[in-house]
Amino acid sequence: MGAGIIGIGSYVPDRVLTNADLEKMVDTSDEWIVTRTGIRERRICPEGKAASDLGTVAAIRAVEDAGIKVQEIDMIICATITPDMVFPSTACIIQNNIGIENIPCFDLSAACSGFIYGLEIARSLIETHRYRNILVVAAECMSRVTDYTDRTTCVLLGDGAAAAVVSKVEDNYGILDTYLGAAGKYSNLLYVPAGGSKIPASHETVDKRMHFMKMEGSTLFRIAVNAMSDSVKKIIERNKISPEDIVLFIPHQANIRIIQGVAKSACIAMDRVFLNIEKYGNMSAASVGVALDEAAKSGKIKKNDLICMVSFGAGLTWAANLIKWSKND
């Protein structure tokens, strides 16, 4: 028996923040942002709404797409680094929003790799017959931890959510393989300094802008290309396939130049790489999920196609998987 995605959905908020808007906020230019990152605009969650609100819409869409009743979901995993609150988990809030009672729900913190990590946990629990239909949600409001006075980070990030229902599928279909990795020694390259148990919130942390993301961009860039291309190569080697067998490659959308570097290193032609970075920027865990949903809904993926997803983010963490698409869309 295999485990795979039987329903997929996504949601991005309506408000658009363009490069022209950012030109008015910090010392940057549309030309710099487009050539250095590939991003033209990103979405911003409205005030008063949170990651759970984005995740709830994506979750309902995924359950509808799966053609099952919401009560048939027996676990919710929410991948997020921008939870509504420190606790309770955003997964529990989504559970209540969609009206399911008494199922296990928890959040998963693996930054941009969270969706692929979540799919792998779900796959393992389905394959061992412990659960039947697991809802994996990736919901991020990166705008809430973005310093809009820091031009080196504020042009990169956006808000959005994706969700997938992982269930039993036909043999030799679904998630065929996953490779997960992490390197805590690099945790200081991408982080939010305050607001946790190490440096709790205070007037000082607010004054020093310590609740916003800090990033060593160029160091991360190099590690990202290596970690993502190594992950893809591992998936290709250990499944005894060639890069040409992959019909669609769905990479994390952090920077177009990172994606091009990974594709080149793993010998994947750019016309088989799904891109939506231009519209959304980096939505952390939600990026690959939104991309997968858009690819499926636009007919870019058909039953029997091999898809490779790959991601990289804070932790540092990285992840890649190989999916044989089992849905007839």
Ligand code: UT7
């Ligand atoms: O989600 C996964 C984790 N995140 C990533 O993987 C992000 C990885 N890093 C990147 O995508 C890139 O490193 C960035 C897009 C963040 C930066 O691009 P870069 O080509 O590495 O630029 P840089 O940091 O080397 O900066 C080059 C110059 C600097 O000016 P000087 O020092 O050469 O005068 C920056 O101050 O570009 C300047 N710069 C900007 N200029 C205009 C940095 N940000 C901006 C900006 N507008 N927004």
